Amino acid sequence: MKTGLGAAAALEAILDATPVMPPETIAVSSALGRVLAEAVESDRRLPPADNSAMDGYAVRRADVAGASTERSIELPIAYTIPAGGDASRPLEPGEAARILTGAPVPPGADAVVRQEDTESDGERVRVLVSPSPRENIRDAGEDVQRGDRVIESGAVIGPGHVGMLASLGRSVVAVHQRPRVALLSTGDELVEPDQSVDGGRIVSSNSYSLAAQCRAVGADPVYLGIARDTPEDVEQCFRAGLGADVLVSSAGVSVGDYDFVRDVLEKIGCGVIFWGVQIKPGYPLVFGRIEGGPLVFGLPGNPVSAMMTFEQFVRPALRKLTGHHKLFRPTVRARLAETLTKKPGRLHFVRVELERSGGDIVARGAGNQSSGALRSMTRAQGLLVFPSEDTELAEGAFATVQVLDDEFFASEEPGF
Amino acid sequence: MAVPRTATRGTLATVSGVVLTGGASQRMGSDKAHLEFDGRPAAERIARLLAGLVNDVLIVGGSPPDAALVAGARLVADVDGPQCSLRGLVSALVAARTDCVLVVATDLPLVTPDLLLALVAWPEADAVVPRDANGRHALCALYRREPVLAVARERLERGQLALGGLLGAIDTAYIEGEALERVDPEGVALTNVNTPDELAAARERQARCSPMRGDPA
Numbered sequence: 001m002k003t004g005l006g007a008a009a010a011l012e013a014i015l016d017a018t019p020v021m022p023p024e025t026i027a028v029s030s031a032l033g034r035v036l037a038e039a040v041e042s043d044r045r046l047p048p049a050d051n052s053a054m055d056g057y058a059v060r061r062a063d064v065a066g067a068s069t070e071r072s073i074e075l076p077i078a079y080t081i082p083a084g085g086d087a088s089r090p091l092e093p094g095e096a097a098r099i100l101t102g103a104p105v106p107p108g109a110d111a112v113v114r115q116e117d118t119e120s121d122g123e124r125v126r127v128l129v130s131p132s133p134r135e136n137i138r139d140a141g142e143d144v145q146r147g148d149r150v151i152e153s154g155a156v157i158g159p160g161h162v163g164m165l166a167s168l169g170r171s172v173v174a175v176h177q178r179p180r181v182a183l184l185s186t187g188d189e190l191v192e193p194d195q196s197v198d199g200g201r202i203v204s205s206n207s208y209s210l211a212a213q214c215r216a217v218g219a220d221p222v223y224l225g226i227a228r229d230t231p232e233d234v235e236q237c238f239r240a241g242l243g244a245d246v247l248v249s250s251a252g253v254s255v256g257d258y259d260f261v262r263d264v265l266e267k268i269g270c271g272v273i274f275w276g277v278q279i280k281p282g283y284p285l286v287f288g289r290i291e292g293g294p295l296v297f298g299l300p301g302n303p304v305s306a307m308m309t310f311e312q313f314v315r316p317a318l319r320k321l322t323g324h325h326k327l328f329r330p331t332v333r334a335r336l337a338e339t340l341t342k343k344p345g346r347l348h349f350v351r352v353e354l355e356r357s358g359g360d361i362v363a364r365g366a367g368n369q370s371s372g373a374l375r376s377m378t379r380a381q382g383l384l385v386f387p388s389e390d391t392e393l394a395e396g397a398f399a400t401v402q403v404l405d406d407e408f409f410a411s412e413e414p415g416f
Numbered sequence: 417m418a419v420p421r422t423a424t425r426g427t428l429a430t431v432s433g434v435v436l437t438g439g440a441s442q443r444m445g446s447d448k449a450h451l452e453f454d455g456r457p458a459a460e461r462i463a464r465l466l467a468g469l470v471n472d473v474l475i476v477g478g479s480p481p482d483a484a485l486v487a488g489a490r491l492v493a494d495v496d497g498p499q500c501s502l503r504g505l506v507s508a509l510v511a512a513r514t515d516c517v518l519v520v521a522t523d524l525p526l527v528t529p530d531l532l533l534a535l536v537a538w539p540e541a542d543a544v545v546p547r548d549a550n551g552r553h554a555l556c557a558l559y560r561r562e563p564v565l566a567v568a569r570e571r572l573e574r575g576q577l578a579l580g581g582l583l584g585a586i587d588t589a590y591i592e593g594e595a596l597e598r599v600d601p602e603g604v605a606l607t608n609v610n611t612p613d614e615l616a617a618a619r620e621r622q623a624r625c626s627p628m629r630g631d632p633a
Binding site: 022023024025026027171172177178180220222239240242243 | 485
């Protein structure tokens with residue numbers, strides 16, 4: 001077991017031990033946001049047949065060559081083809097066919113004249129323009145050819161993918177299973193939110209914030225409850241989570257009580273890979289793996305430390321389990337609105353609010369940075385990375401910020 | 417292919433419902449999961465029934481028809497091991513998202529919501545299994561994931577494949593006698609369909625009975 005790893009080494013150890021969830025097949029209509037576990041190839045052409053891009057008239061260009069407003073050319077309307085209609089009857093020379101948008105173009109026709117460029121009494125049509133070759137015709141297979149690999153394995157399924165899968169005749173699709181995350185808190189002082197906090201008791205908020213973090217990343221949290229500070233109770237709670245893919249406990253892993261948690265972890269067959277990461281907040285992080293069982297994360301008990309270690313270490317593991325290739329938050333380079341200082345030795349994650357100013361993104365501290373001050377997590381739109389050996393980031397300097405809040409990229413302007 | 421995926425979603429959030437379709441179907445001569453019953457493949461029929469009761473619906477093993485993947489349902493492959501019911505059960509428990517897992521084999525097309533709800537409501541045990549004159553119905557039963565998975569997995573690895581042996585090795589409760597009659601008064605819910613003759617008999621029997629209560633299909 002290693003102790004006091006740097007953040008990058010800790011992350012590497014975690015991701016090395018993290019598998020990818022096996023696939024499951026689900027209805028396409030349920031697949032939004034899931035990660036594709038198969039490459040999707042097309043067994044058909046899209047569009048399946050040449051079809052009209054306009055309401056108008058299918059013609060043979062030779063019949064209307066040189067047509068104009070001054071010199072219109074009149075043709076009989078031989079038949080009408082609605083969308084989804086039958087276009088097996090060829091268009092003979094000297095004929096026009098009424099055609100609607102999306103309808104298949106009949107054999108023999110080599111252009112569609114849009115309705116606005118014609119005049120018609122219902123039986124005959126006067127063509128007022130001379131169309132160019134295949135004008136207003138969408139070619140069969142112009143979007144997708146048979147055998148095309150349309151969506152790669154590993155794609156995150158968005159609305160466009162759902163529509164394409166349906167177009168390809170797929171009603172079900174293979175995606176990676178979502179990981180189940182068993183959550184428990186430890187501490188005699190902890191109570192549920194609807195219980196009395198008299199006598200120095202504290203609401204066990206971590207299970208709630210951690211469950212929300214699980215859901216936000218597409219994992220399924222399972223709450224195991226609060227374990228009391230006895231080895232027996234902690235062991236019982238941990239054992240209840242052995243069937244999960246990931247087991248996350250919070251509290252009980254600080255220097256003072258780590259030995260007893262370590263004993264329990266060993267007892268349930270957890271090989272501890274490391275304890276302690278050189279970050280702030282959140283040094284006392286434990287990571288291990290149970291052979292044939294879940295990954296095990298012991299997070300610190302302070303509300304911000306628990307969320308921060310989840311964010312930096314559990315979330316990427318859950319992304320990997322879920323089949324994602326990109327495991328981390330988007331980052332931006334932000335200009336500091338104020339000078340930040342710290343001691344060297346640990347990488348700090350500074351909770352910041354973000355705003356756009358001129359062409360820059362400006363980062364400002366999101367209030368009290370204590371590891372117990374949860375309010376800052378309600379305000380933080382990003383986490384500013386303050387490198388471990390740096391001691392000062394000066395006002396006006398640029399630093400990397402992990403963007404937590406998708407809403408930061410939302411806009412009040414339409415962009416057009 | 418045009419399958420409406422509008423089945424009512426269930427409300428038992430702490431229970432997973434599993435259709436086991438991985439059987440060899442040797443005696444039937446065709447895949448039992450595809451066998452139509454009242455115009456629907458058996459696997460789809462049971463999946464729809466489960467989707468009316470629970471949120472997490474799985475189909476385990478085999479190649480069920482796409483239509484069986486009703487809204488939210490998911491198809492997972494069997495775990496490694498010899499092809500047998502125990503492997504199907506282990507696969508179901510591995511993939512289920514909740515601690516209580518209702519398992520229904522695809523060759524029980526007449527299973528009723530009343531019987532399944534009775535399994536869920538029965539006083540807590542590792543397994544709750546109906547038992548009638550034909551014996552124990554281990555593939556129409558409720559299992560608690562954590563205690564059963566460890567034992568079932570070990571037995572699968574050791575080659576102890578009989579489900580009866582598993583039921584003897586865990587804390588199993590039985591619904592039988594009057595209790596079973598109360599939830600299945602016509603005695604049809606556990607009709608096992610393994611052969612074309614049994615299918616014909618089941619269809620005839622079902623035609624004589626009242627429609628299934630709560631069947632979202």
